[in-house]
Amino acid sequence: MSVAAALPKRKRLSEGLTVTQKVFVRSRNGRASKIVREHYLRKDIPCLSRACDKCPEIVVPDAKSELPSFVLSESPLELPSIGKHYVVLDTNVILQAIDLLENPDCFSDVIVPQIVLEEVRNKSYPVYTRLRSLTKNSDDKKRFIVFHNEFNEFTFIDRLPEESINDRNDRAIRKACQWYGEHLEPYGIKIVLVTNDRLNRDAADKSKDSFISMSLFDYVQALPNGDEIKDSIPNFEVSSENTKDTEAKSEFTYPEYYSTSRIMGGLKNGALFQGNIQISEYNFLEGSINLPNFSKPVLIVGPKNLNRAFNGDQVVVELLPQSEWKAPSSIALDSEHFDVNDNADIDGDDDNSQVVLSDKQRKLLTQDAILAQKSNKVQPTARVVSITRRSWRQYVGQIAPNSVDAQNGGTQNVFVILMDKCLPKIRIRTRRAHELLSQRIVISVDSWPETHKYPLGHFVRNLGEVESVQAETEALLLEHDVEYRPFSKKVLECLPPEGHDWKAPETLDDASAVSKDPLLPKRRDLRDKLICSIDPPGCVDIDDALHAKKLPNGNWEVGVHIADVTHFVKPNTALDGEGASRGTSVYLVDKRIDMLPMLLGTDLCSLKPYVDRFAFSVLWELNENADIVNVDFAKSVIKSREAFSYEQAQLRIDDPNQQDELTHGMRALLKLSIKLKEKRINAGALNLASPEVKVHMDSETSDPNEVEIKKLLATNSLVEEFMLLANISVARKIYDSFPQTAMLRRHASPPSTNFELLNEMLQTRKGMSISLESSKALADSLDRCIDPKDPYFNTLVRIMSTRCMMAAQYFYSGAYSYSDFRHYGLAVDIYTHFTSPIRRYCDVVAHRQLAGAIGYEPLDLSHRDKNRMDMICKNINKKHRNAQFAGRASIEYYVGQVMRNNESVETGYVIKVLNNGIVVLVPKFGVEGLIRLENLTKDTGSASFDEVEFKLSFTQATTGKRRDVHVFEKVDVQVRSVLDQVTSKRKAELLLI
């Protein structure tokens, strides 16, 4: 980035401050510009060691007039070979081994020099945030601190002429170590620099400075518990010591990545493209990438072309010559069954066939490719030439049993098969291979050198026995990045000190209550309204309640009351931060991972019956036709008269003997909700379906024993309609007040390409089609897709169309223009989430914005700032998606457990026909599975696949007759649950009968 410049002069200012200039040359857009920045050096940067008696005298308070806390222990870890010591970390160690640093059993009293922190931040922001959170919670066991060596007059160094920036930074780290070593010498504390950079170590040893330098491996070995944590040392196998393990070193090499300059140039002149790669669910050697110029994703086929990309990585690709374009493969392939014994070389696309193309030719190729996509026959293909950003995280998997050498008791290389089947297996080195067999383990990926067929990783942690409820639950939470640890002490400190005894004040002008909460008089007292809540049975976090009352003018006053979570969750508290980062509650079959602590979710915020609770109310005046005459918003205090389940509410409404006012109100609500729904459907709201099922648990053993498809009652839609109405009203209000930063939710209309395949299948098989002109047309055409012989067919089409839809997303209003705010599925022009603040963070933000909009209290800065809102939206979108996936995975696991005991023959539907198998959906269990050709027939060679007719014909194994299977066909399948020997994953296996 920069070239050495003439040494700048230092100038002494008053107050122990010195100023110097940082001068460097930056190249941007091919032009060099000289940058000069001021750099102040100071003497008041403390060492933060409790042993030190000089530094406490020099410290100065910060803007909140707090003094820095001295963190490093006066009696740190004492090793026989070193003595009492603090550890200084180098950048490479942090980047490679952040998991190890987070391990509570090793690495305490650690100093992170500022220059290292900066380097980490530039290389990997996620690692930086993890490191920062280590230094922030430094008062506990870990004791990490940041030492600002660059601003300290004693440790700042100027770059020498001809010195590279990396060498200068290494020297700065050594200088900081030296300073610390000398500074702490009187107190008998040594400094150990842990670095994996040999040159840096050599330089440190050569100068015989006042500190010791060691490699990470040597340091861990010196620790008393070194043997246990050695497995967690990351695997960066490039050194020569490991050439002896030939097992993984095949002749196989991946193509080298392009240089940065070539990538930059290629992207600029249109020869290369950048995007996020998605690996096919059915074939782990086939990926696709969405590129802005192309109407459809571009295919990437084969390991050489994928070139070590992981699912979700941001990559740069180059189009392949026309001769290598192909149709998307209709073969199912997953890594777990592929190359199980792994010694064969895969015959990827031949490297020597690669044609050298000029940039001009490449541009022509791009045009051809776009045209070819339209004609639909062959698909352009591409290959990965560079990876911009890895999506690596920690993965859950288990050791492949056949990769373990039973004789070998020592350290060995084994393969770990990951739960995510889009990913390759990972090679790790461990000494505990035998112990870890048939355990779910967490591993982390370290590197993927081009000479290795599989990526290298290291062991992080053991979750427990495969198939045990606890290990599987934890595995799926980890796999979906759900934070499930209990709330920290800091978070719990933000809760009201009264705990469960908290009570809403009797009157709103009570002086003592007002002194505690000056906003209290602004609340409206709605305790006289006949409010009730309707929820699923057994619901404890009640976040909404309703009431309706006839007005003298014949209209109805309808109120939706939402738990006032923001009264307890104030912005910029630890509680708020935790909620924001969790983003949503996660519902698994057997447990719930809360977004907010139990005390709030199930008690103080929950709108329980018979007690006073704070609420945020939306009050409408609706006429008989359910049109809004008037809308009003207010923070309120309410008293729910009753908490119904859906069934109870239905019974009460249907019972003619019930003639009290509450029941009248409920009947009015039901009547109005039917009108609202009618209007919504007429406007073109979609009624989509998903194969949702519910797992019943045995109440004593809590073993799952039955699966049931979810039922819907009229009262379900009663609540739903009013929630939708509230969300829409609130969305309009907050958009009105905060046109740039209102928290909203949109659902884009699906691009027609998404429906192409489904439409083609419908056309050829059933002579039907789905219209995409508008959501209304879509809804109507879905209604027309009826097979008179099979009532389930319509649902099936709905399930399949749901999968063609875009996902709804949260956004802030400044991010899109008004016309793009539309919620396609609900057919409204603006929408938000307001009604479940206990379990969704979006609603918390919407509550605060609404409170600001009605002048209840000023809106916090973070919800008025576009950048901050962007971060919030991105996070809750991600968390929302992950929560859905986690919920589904949990159901899948339990359905597998149920089926374990009941093997049965069920009706299924073919939803996809592939070259070597069919995908069947079984509605009763909501499972879908691939039936491979090998399991359909003995003679795989005789099978034929008709792409146009969506037909697979084969000789059936059992009867010996020829059989054709079409898409949408109703088939009988035998469902049973099997434990896969390779992956030890239990899943539904389907067999065609």
Next chain:
Amino acid sequence: MSRFEIYSPEGLRVDGRRWNELRRFDCSINTHSHAADGSSYLEQGNNKIITLVKGPKEPSLRSQMDPTKALLKVSVNITKFSKTERSKTSHKNERRVLEIQTALTRTFNKNVMLHIYPRTLIDIEIHVLQQDGGLVGTLINGITLALIDAGIAMFDYISGVSVGLYDTTPLLEVNSLEENVMSSVTLGVVGKTEKLSLLLVEDKIPLDRLESVLAIGIAGAHRVRELMDSELRKRAEKRVANSTN
């Protein structure tokens, strides 16, 4: 994502200052004694400006003449090379520059005793040689110094300083890196009082935070005043010594 920690949890800013510290402040007056009646050269951090005051003099245009008081005219010349990347256009008639000129004229109109120089023009010319954030504050200080050098009667010093707001922490005197990522205000403070002759708010800033921002801004401006005052007194002593010899 910014490449820097704008304000680290340890309380240090990108350039190593703490939240309430001013940048380096170097000034001198009477630097261009032949070219103008009053002049100053000011370096505030990496802001470097030359200010020339010509006048009170007879205006070249009759229309500029006011029989009751002097007319104050400020022109700001931002050189093409003042930023890291050389700009292609001259900044002469840019809206932003015109706005700055108006703001500066209004700031000093009330402070200079214009009524004692009727029918004259006081022409202030500023050349920005290098800029690094918080420019308007620096311009105010440059003008104050040059006006004093020109011997034009004023009620008091006006000292300018910018304050940024990072999250909830006010940061005194933002540099260009900081200015780009946070909202900031510029104050012109009259002498040792808490009177503001300029409050320039170009970004959104929450009202409930403004008080703490103003408090640190005023304290910073007072410190700037002291720095200017000591330089002027040093200069004056030297002159007195020269003239008595």
